[in-house]
Amino acid sequence: MVKFFRTTYSHDHDFRTFSLAYFLRYPNPFATHVISVDTLSRHVxxxxxxxxxxxVVKRGKLPRWCRMILASSNINISESMVLETTIIDLQKQEIEAVTKNIDFTKIMRVVESAVYKGVTTDENKQIVVASTEVSFLSQFGFESLKERMELWGQRKFGENLNRSRMGMGFVMDKLREQGGKIKLFNLAMQQALNSSVYKV
Known part of the structure; x- marks a missing residue:
């Protein structure tokens, strides 16, 4: 049975800073598990x-009980590949993002759908509101094992969410400290349009 995780939260930064930080968020000290990021395609x-x-290639640590079960089936998971698809709309100040693992999907299929929306508060402050939904589906083993894996994935995502937010905050604070964020944003977007493939 599919498990879900849903949350809504906000980032205390304007949309342009957030948009730039989103594509520059790796590496950061809160995401040491990320090994590499490669752009596959980009167009307007x-x-x-x-x-x-x-x-995105990530390094993960499975619980001991899970490693033992997978080892009995000659499966060793030390890294996982995640496909990240984003659409950024500057006019609407909105980013739609979907991330999903593309390997070991029978063991656990994790799909995260998120919308990041730039808004202005009643105090005339610019922030970004994030709405996220994540699904966890396992098709490995018997029913109780599938459910245990899904529950573990659901719980682990919730535990890691704060680190993800801190990582984004770290990158945005660095951009703010450097100043000239609009110039940086425009330069990064121009580079993105001129280059179809690059590696972080």
Missing amino acids: DAEGRLHTQRL
Whole structure:
């Protein structure tokens, strides 16, 4: 049975800073498990929205009980590949992002859908509101094992969410400290449009 995790939270930064930080968020001290990030494709559609696909390779640590079960089936998971698809709309100040693992999907299929929206508060302060939904589906082993894996994935995501937020905050604070964030943003977007493939 599929398990879900849903949350809504906000980032205390304007949308342009957030948009730049989103593509520059790796590496950061809160995401040491990320090994590499490669851009697979990037284009601007007829509506002026930037579409990007990136491959993120991550290192993960499974619980002991899970490692033992997988080892009995001659399965060793030390790294996982995640496909990240984003659409950024500057006019609407919105980012739509979907990330999903593309290996070991029978053991656990994790799909995260998120929308990041730039808004202005009643105090005339610019922030970004994030709405996230994640699904966890295992098709490995018997029913109780599938459920145990899904529950572990659901719990682990919740535990890691704060680190993810701190990582984004770290990158945005660095951009703010450097100043000239609009210039940086425009430069990064221009580089993105001129280069189809690059590696962080």
